[in-house]
Amino acid sequence: MTTATASRDYPRIVVPPPGPKARAIVERQDRFASTSYPKEYALAVARGQGPMVEDVDGNRFLDFMAGIAVASTGYGHPKVVKAVQDAAARFLHICGSDFYYESFAALCERLAQLAPGTSKKRVFLANSGTEAVEGAIKLARHSTGRPAIIGFLGAFHGRSYGGLSLTASKAVQRLGFAPFLPEIHHVPYGYRYRCEYCRGEQACNRRCVSWIEQELFTKKVPPESVAAIFVEPIQGEGGYVVPPAGYLRDLRELCDRYGILLVADEVQCGVGRTGKMWACEYEGIEPDILLSAKGLGSGMPIGAIIAKESIMKWKPGAHGTTFGGNPVCCAAALATLDIVEKELLPKVSKMGERLISGARKLQDKYAVIGDVRGRGLMVGVEFVKDRETREPAPDVPRELVDRAFKKGLLLLGCGKSSLRLAPPLVVDEYDVDTALRIIDECLHEMSD
Numbered sequence: 116m117t118t119a120t121a122s123r124d125y126p127r128i129v130v131p132p133p134g135p136k137a138r139a140i141v142e143r144q145d146r147f148a149s150t151s152y153p154k155e156y157a158l159a160v161a162r163g164q165g166p167m168v169e170d171v172d173g174n175r176f177l178d179f180m181a182g183i184a185v186a187s188t189g190y191g192h193p194k195v196v197k198a199v200q201d202a203a204a205r206f207l208h209i210c211g212s213d214f215y216y217e218s219f220a221a222l223c224e225r226l227a228q229l230a231p232g233t234s235k236k237r238v239f240l241a242n243s244g245t246e247a248v249e250g251a252i253k254l255a256r257h258s259t260g261r262p263a264i265i266g267f268l269g270a271f272h273g274r275s276y277g278g279l280s281l282t283a284s285k286a287v288q289r290l291g292f293a294p295f296l297p298e299i300h301h302v303p304y305g306y307r308y309r310c311e312y313c314r315g316e317q318a319c320n321r322r323c324v325s326w327i328e329q330e331l332f333t334k335k336v337p338p339e340s341v342a343a344i345f346v347e348p349i350q351g352e353g354g355y356v357v358p359p360a361g362y363l364r365d366l367r368e369l370c371d372r373y374g375i376l377l378v379a380d381e382v383q384c385g386v387g388r389t390g391k392m393w394a395c396e397y398e399g400i401e402p403d404i405l406l407s408a409k410g411l412g413s414g415m416p417i418g419a420i421i422a423k424e425s426i427m428k429w430k431p432g433a434h435g436t437t438f439g440g441n442p443v444c445c446a447a448a449l450a451t452l453d454i455v456e457k458e459l460l461p462k463v464s465k466m467g468e469r470l471i472s473g474a475r476k477l478q479d480k481y482a483v484i485g486d487v488r489g490r491g492l493m494v495g496v497e498f499v500k501d502r503e504t505r506e507p508a509p510d511v512p513r514e515l516v517d518r519a520f521k522k523g524l525l526l527l528g529c530g531k532s533s534l535r536l537a538p539p540l541v542v543d544e545y546d547v548d549t550a551l552r553i554i555d556e557c558l559h560e561m562s563d
C-alpha cells in the first residue's frame with residue numbers, strides 16, 4: 116500500500132444521489148423508455164475513469180458491478196479507447212458475415228487459440244451474450260441432429276426465445292411469454308449451500324449430476340435425444356454460485372458417455388473475471404462450445420461462439436448476422452484481451468483473495484451473511500434470516516445496495532438474496548478495501 120492510494124478523489128458524494136441533473140434524466144427516460152427495464156437505482160452516468168464512475172451531478176462512485184461485469188478493463192482504458200477511435204476512423208461497418216477485414220480474422224484466430232483444450236476451434240462473432248446463446252442452441256441441434264437441451268435452475272442465458280427458454284433464474288422474466296422452445300429441460304445446479312440432494316451428508320458427492328443420468332435420462336429424457344447441456348461454470352444472475360469441485364468434470368464425463376455437447380456459457384464469468392481467462396480452466400475441462408460476451412469488449416457490444424472445429428461445420432448461409440463482429444467492437448475486444456492477458460490476469464487472483472477474505476471477515480461479524488463464495492473478482496455474498504434454516508433475506512441486499520449507492524459505492528444484487536461483487540478487473544488494494552469498508556458501514560447501520 117502506497118501513500119498514493121490514500122489520496123484518491125473517489126468515492127466522493129457532493130450531492131445526495133440522485134441529484135437534480137440525475138433526477139431530470141431519470142424522469143425523462145422513465146417517461147419514454149420501455150417499462151420493462153428493471154432499473155436498480157437512479158445512477159445517471161456522465162463519465163468514468165478506471166474503476167470510478169462519475170454521475171451528472173459530480174458524484175464519484177467506486178464501481179463494484181462494472182455495468183453487470185462488462186467494464187472489464189475499467190472505464191476509459193487508454194488502449195481500448197485508442198483502438199476504438201482508430202477503428203471508428205477507418206470504417207464502421209462492412210458486414211463480417213459477407214466480407215473480410217483484419218480485425219475480424221484476428222479476433223477469430225485469437226479466441227480459437229485462447230479457448231481451453233487442444234482441439235482446433237472455430238469462432239462465430241455475435242453482438243451480445245444472448246445472440247451467442249441463440250446461435251449455440253442452433254449449432255448444437257444442427258450438429259447433433261438431436262432436439263433436447265438441458266439447462267439449470269438459476270441459469271440466465273438471455274431474453275430471446277431460445278435464451279429465455281433456457282433461462283430459469285427469475286420467474287418474472289418468463290411470465291406471460293409462454294410457450295417457450297420445446298424440449299428444454301431444467302435440472303438443479305450444483306448449489307452446495309442450498310443442495311437438494313446431499314442434505315445431511317458431510318461431503319458433496321455431486322448427486323445432482325448423477326440424478327440427471329439416473330432419473331432424468333431413465334424416466335423422461337432419453338439421452339440419445341439430448342443435443343447439449345448448457346452450463347454457466349459459475350452461475351451469474353442465479354446468485355454468483357460456485358459449483359462444488361469436480362462438478363464440471365462430472366458433467367463433461369456425463370456428456371461424453373452419451374455423445375452430448377457440453378456448452379460453457381462464460382458470458383459473465385469469462386475473460387479473466389475469475390483469475391483465469393476462462394472459468395472452466397479451473398476444472399481442466401474442454402467444453403465443446405464456449406460462449407463469451409459481457410467483458411469481452413470492455414463495454415463495446417460483442418459476443419462469441421467458440422466451438423470445436425469438428426462441431427462448427429454448418430454450411431455457408433446456415434447462420435449469420437449483420438452487425439456481429441463489428442470492426443470497432445473487434446478492435447475493442449482485441450485490445451481487451453491484450454490488457455487482460457498481459458496486465459490484469461495475475462492481479463485478479465490477488466485482488467480476488469483480498470476481496471473474499473474481507474467478505475469472510477464481514478461474515479464473522481454479521482449473522483445475516485450466510486455464505487461467501489467466489490473466484491477472482493466474481494464474489495457472491497448470500498444473506499439469510501437465520502443461519503440454521505438458511506431462509507433467504509432478500510431485503511438485506513436490496514437495502515445494502517441502496518445505502519451503498521448513497522455512500523458512493525455501486526453494487527448489484529443477484530439470485531434471490533445475494534450480492535454480487537464484480538468490479539472492473541483494474542481495482543487495486545485501495546478499491547477493494549474501500550468497498551469492504553463501505554459494505555461494513557452499511558451492514559453496521561442496518562444492524563442498529
Ligand SMILES: *Cc1c(COP(=O)(O)O)cnc(C)c1O
Nearest residue numbers: 243244245271272273351382383
Ligand atoms: C448476461 C448474460 C447473458 C446474456 O447476455 P446479453 O449480452 O445481455 O445478451 C447470457 N448468459 C449469461 C451467463 C449472462 O450473464
